[in-house]
Amino acid sequence: MSIKRLATVSAAALLVLSACSDPDDAGQESDDAAQESAGTIGIGSADFPESQIIAEIYAHALEAEDFQVERNFQIGAREVYMPALENAEIDLMPEYTGNLLSYLDPETTATSAEDIEAEIPQALPEGLEVLDTAEAQNKDSLNVTEEFAAQNDLESIGDLAELEQLSLAANPEFAERAYGIPGMEEVYGITDVDFTPISDGGGPATLQALLDGTVDVADIYTTTPSIEENDLVTLEDPEDMIAAQHVVPVVRAEAMDEQARSILNEVSAALTTEALTQMNARNSGDEVEEPATIAQDWLEENDLG
Numbered sequence: 001m002s003i004k005r006l007a008t009v010s011a012a013a014l015l016v017l018s019a020c021s022d023p024d025d026a027g028q029e030s031d032d033a034a035q036e037s038a039g040t041i042g043i044g045s046a047d048f049p050e051s052q053i054i055a056e057i058y059a060h061a062l063e064a065e066d067f068q069v070e071r072n073f074q075i076g077a078r079e080v081y082m083p084a085l086e087n088a089e090i091d092l093m094p095e096y097t098g099n100l101l102s103y104l105d106p107e108t109t110a111t112s113a114e115d116i117e118a119e120i121p122q123a124l125p126e127g128l129e130v131l132d133t134a135e136a137q138n139k140d141s142l143n144v145t146e147e148f149a150a151q152n153d154l155e156s157i158g159d160l161a162e163l164e165q166l167s168l169a170a171n172p173e174f175a176e177r178a179y180g181i182p183g184m185e186e187v188y189g190i191t192d193v194d195f196t197p198i199s200d201g202g203g204p205a206t207l208q209a210l211l212d213g214t215v216d217v218a219d220i221y222t223t224t225p226s227i228e229e230n231d232l233v234t235l236e237d238p239e240d241m242i243a244a245q246h247v248v249p250v251v252r253a254e255a256m257d258e259q260a261r262s263i264l265n266e267v268s269a270a271l272t273t274e275a276l277t278q279m280n281a282r283n284s285g286d287e288v289e290e291p292a293t294i295a296q297d298w299l300e301e302n303d304l305g
Helices: 003-019 023-038 049-063 078-086 097-104 113-123 146-152 157-162 181-188 204-211 258-270 273-282 291-301
Strands: 040-046 068-076 092-096 128-130 142-144 166-170 193-197 217-219 247-252
Touching (some): 040 078, 049 068, 049 258, 049 273, 068 078, 078 092, 078 097, 092 097, 097 113, 113 128, 142 146, 157 181, 166 204, 181 193, 204 217
Parallel strands (some): 040 068, 040 092, 166 217
Antiparallel strands (some): 092 247, 128 247, 142 217
């Protein structure tokens, strides 16, 4: 059921109850309900596990300080949940800085964390703002096997320009994106890449292509557990070809008091890429744990819940 549908049904139910109750009692109940609703923070998440884990972290952290929260998870894509924020259907959403800015300003050329964070406030719709960003980020990264890195003395993306032949696996759009094949040539002078498109977001098929030697390099998101599990070497990106994607809460300004802001900023101060990767590992494989359990455990480990 959609957020709007839920709101409509709830409103209708309140009208029916008020018609069947004592007027004074109904008036008091209506006032109480309105007060409770005004103090409830609606939290959304995108439709993938990591977003839901972060949203659960926000929810549990707020609940630990007696805030009322309403979970509206797995909403969908940015084109759905950003309007939901603007329309006050939700109040809080975990986001990623680079992708958020690209959505708000498709013409942006910012790629560094500092430039992106400087541009976001001006690009946000009126009434929305971002709180503190976390060290944690989930972005594209170019990875090679430990053996291949040692054989070719590889540390950064630019080192790939010294190779006579280079093959790479990534999502199909990597062929056209500024952080993909065009960026590799423009920023680092890497040409003649033998590109293998694999539509699994740096998942098992991409990983297997790297491990079995089908390709030399694989684009895998930084919080994917397989990077650490397979001792892959993530090549450094000193020129910020790949845009920063730090985790950040996007909020409706009027829905957040100073205490709520402080709680969320404390979460961001503690959240690292390593921690997020470990949490993702618990939500994958043979024994998948629930995002709520993973979130609560992390908060307790960091004295935040």
